Amino acid sequence: MGWHLFDTREQQAATLADVIAERLQQEINERGFASWAVSGGSTPAPLFRVMQTRPLPWQQVKIALVDERWVDSEHSRSNEAFVRTELCQGLAAAASLTGMKTPHADPYAAEAMVNERYQPLQPFSSVLLGMGADGHTASLFPEAEGLEAAFDSTQQKTCVALTARRSEVTGAEVQRMSLTARAIGAARQIVLMITGAEKRAVLEQAIQEHSGLPVTRLMEQAAIDIYWAP
Ligand code: 6PG
Numbered sequence: 001m002g003w004h005l006f007d008t009r010e011q012q013a014a015t016l017a018d019v020i021a022e023r024l025q026q027e028i029n030e031r032g033f034a035s036w037a038v039s040g041g042s043t044p045a046p047l048f049r050v051m052q053t054r055p056l057p058w059q060q061v062k063i064a065l066v067d068e069r070w071v072d073s074e075h076s077r078s079n080e081a082f083v084r085t086e087l088c089q090g091l092a093a094a095a096s097l098t099g100m101k102t103p104h105a106d107p108y109a110a111e112a113m114v115n116e117r118y119q120p121l122q123p124f125s126s127v128l129l130g131m132g133a134d135g136h137t138a139s140l141f142p143e144a145e146g147l148e149a150a151f152d153s154t155q156q157k158t159c160v161a162l163t164a165r166r167s168e169v170t171g172a173e174v175q176r177m178s179l180t181a182r183a184i185g186a187a188r189q190i191v192l193m194i195t196g197a198e199k200r201a202v203l204e205q206a207i208q209e210h211s212g213l214p215v216t217r218l219m220e221q222a223a224i225d226i227y228w229a230p
Helices: 009-031 045-051 080-088 090-094 107-121 181-185 196-208 214-221
Strands: 002-005 034-038 062-063 067-069 095-098 126-129 159-163 175-179 190-195 225-229
Touching: 002 080, 002 095, 009 045, 009 126, 009 225, 034 107, 045 080, 062 080, 062 090, 062 107, 067 080, 080 095, 095 107, 107 159, 107 175, 107 190, 190 196, 196 225
Parallel strands: 002 225, 034 062, 034 126, 062 095, 126 190, 190 225
Antiparallel strands: 067 175, 159 175
């Protein structure tokens, strides 16, 4: 684990774009394609805008989601919609995007199908995580139903369905699909992109106190680089 601190969000986005683009290019050279799992939320938008302009062989990049809210892919709270509008534009329009949403009524019924979709992308070349001030990352929310399954390393699952406890952070969309801790941990590069004093304080305290919050639990089993800007 390492901290990378920036003075501005522009510098954070530019550096992250360099680091991620380099990893994707290396993976393309080595295995003919790169898979990049990205988070929703609001934080990654500036990074996505920089990435769209990077001259990568984007047709060899498979973009996937770290997590999804169980809403239609046209919904304003859909991570797939967010990634399509904010990332899959410009040069990056040539990349493929594999979403997590299926027509199933709930994420539990969809788990097998989503695992089948996501298996061929393994191991991810790069995973971009975000974090909430409640200590969740991906859709690994504290006290969520399904959290233990998401951290169960004896299972080979890539994706798992969860139901979060409703909070300001979750909004109405408590039913989620998320990458498992195992799938995230197996990635060749894992970056956590966070902004603001509050999230930094939450994370520093959680690390110090071995709080058992999902984000620090994940850090105990995966090498994660933290990129922070005010
Ligand atoms: C989601 C995300 C989630 C996100 C954090 C931070 O779908 O909610 O993927 O894990 O990264 O909630 O969100 P903000 O960037 O909006 O603070």
